Amino acid sequence: MPKVGVAVFLLNGSKVLLGKRLSAIGHSTFALPGGHLEFGESFEECAEREVKEETGLEIDKAEYLTVTNNIISEKVHVVCIFVRAVLADVNQKPETLEPEKCAGWDWVVWCTKLLL
Template sequence: MENDREGPVPQNGSEGPVPRVGVAVFLLRGKTVLLGKRRSSLGDSTFALPGGHLEFGESFEDCAAREVKEETGLEIDKMEFLTVTNNPFLDEPKPSHYVVIFIRALLRDPQQVPQNLEPNKCDGWDWYDWNNLPNPLFWPLENMVQSGFNPFPID
């Protein structure tokens, strides 16, 4: 999911928490997007995109492919950078701050079916029509939807 490790992470002995970088994937199929219901202290029971933390030296695309594969078993293709958001979670029990890179991708094989490979972090994956998304959405995604953001290519 978007934030699979939680809480502030000190950097090289610094005194306070530092922002972390996450990568979230708008995995599209037709006019639907893949969402999972989070099991986490951060955004528990909200619907979110697959994704996770960027590892040292990793490209955004490599992170997107790795996280989607780890969480859903799906292989993705045709990845494209969409946007970046700044997400401080200051009012959470464990305050944190994430800069999230959003990637758009398609299934490598359209016949693939998502599996729930991390049941301790997600209640399951399903495809949702962009115009009929489930509630509640994870707040960074909710903010994007409310702003009119559309992850689908303009035809």
């Protein structure tokens, strides 16, 4: 049975928040904050919850972008919903609240134009 994940392009001007993964899948690669959709949650609610759980950040203006269908192995199938959001307060700083899953969060230059 596929799992449903939500990944968040959290934007701060021309930067996006990325974390270095420590899990078996994608170890040492960079990833967006996010996680699995819980029963009854909207994509936006999941995005808000997961960003808060992983980084301590409050987000605003979460909106659906696209979806991908990822068959990672014979046993792992994830449908990933991508959303875009901005910080509710630009003075917030990300924290590494799940150090067993993420080595730390950094703002990385995404583009030279503001996306929102």
